Amino acid sequence: TQLLEQSPQFLSIQEGENLTVYCNSSSVFSSLQWYRQEPGEGPVLLVTVVTGGEVKKLKRLTFQFGDARKDSSLHITAAQPGDTGLYLCQVSGEKLTFGTGTRLTIIP
Amino acid sequence: NAGVTQTPKFQVLKTGQSMTLQCAQDMNHEYMSWYRQDPGMGLRLIHYSVGAGITDQGEVPNGYNVSRSTTEDFPLRLLSAAPSQTSVYFCASSRYRKYGYTFGSGTRLTVV
Numbered sequence: 001t002q003l004l005e006q007s008p009q010f011l012s013i014q015e016g017e018n019l020t021v022y023c024n025s026s027s028v029f030s031s032l033q034w035y036r037q038e039p040g041e042g043p044v045l046l047v048t049v050v051t052g053g054e055v056k057k058l059k060r061l062t063f064q065f066g067d068a069r070k071d072s073s074l075h076i077t078a079a080q081p082g083d084t085g086l087y088l089c090q091v092s093g094e095k096l097t098f099g100t101g102t103r104l105t106i107i108p
Numbered sequence: 109n110a111g112v113t114q115t116p117k118f119q120v121l122k123t124g125q126s127m128t129l130q131c132a133q134d135m136n137h138e139y140m141s142w143y144r145q146d147p148g149m150g151l152r153l154i155h156y157s158v159g160a161g162i163t164d165q166g167e168v169p170n171g172y173n174v175s176r177s178t179t180e181d182f183p184l185r186l187l188s189a190a191p192s193q194t195s196v197y198f199c200a201s202s203r204y205r206k207y208g209y210t211f212g213s214g215t216r217l218t219v220v
Contacts, residue, residue, distance in 0.1 A: 030206060042200070043211050044211070048207045048208050098151040
């Protein structure tokens with residue numbers, strides 16, 4: 001089973017600040033997904049990255065896939081209370097694997 | 109477009125009881141999976157299916173059975189419920205597994 005480590009585990013910042021969360025592994029992946037999960041709901045797919053070095057932007061969210069396709073980062077610019085949630089990364093291998101997530105709280 | 113529908117949303121079982129968690133998708137997705145989510149443990153794969161008639165075990169399959177008789181439905185059966193199976197269960201589906209999954213809204217199960 002592939003091991004995915006997400007950091008930090010918890011993050012609480014003020015509205016308007018910038019932040020970056022990470023998803024790391026020792027294995028190489030063909031693709032990596034980021035999800036956001038709100039309380040009482042299932043995860044919602046934000047983005048898929050497939051090419052080493054790829055950068056994708058979704059409004060204030062910027063996703064990057066590492067050159068070696070072993071890691072990824074999610075950067076949020078000018079965080080808003082609506083960004084609050086659990087951010088999960090997932091990779092597709094023989095057995096689909098999720099990281100344990102970063103619980104983000106944006107304080108108004 | 110309903111997406112992935114899970115029923116029931118909440119369930120309380122007594123130890124030893126059996127039940128089936130239902131999952132249906134209307135997107136004609138080949139891949140379907142069941143996960144459980146526990147505090148501090150993240151999402152763990154229970155069973156998955158790559159198409160009708162084909163299922164396989166995930167990371168934590170013990171105590172659970174699945175079948176995939178149609179593309180649309182992928183029920184999860186708890187054979188004899190145990191308190192350790194208290195969790196939130198999510199069903200997910202995908203057309204191309206490499207590009208991520210659509211999740212249902214979950215079933216919160218408590219075994220007493």
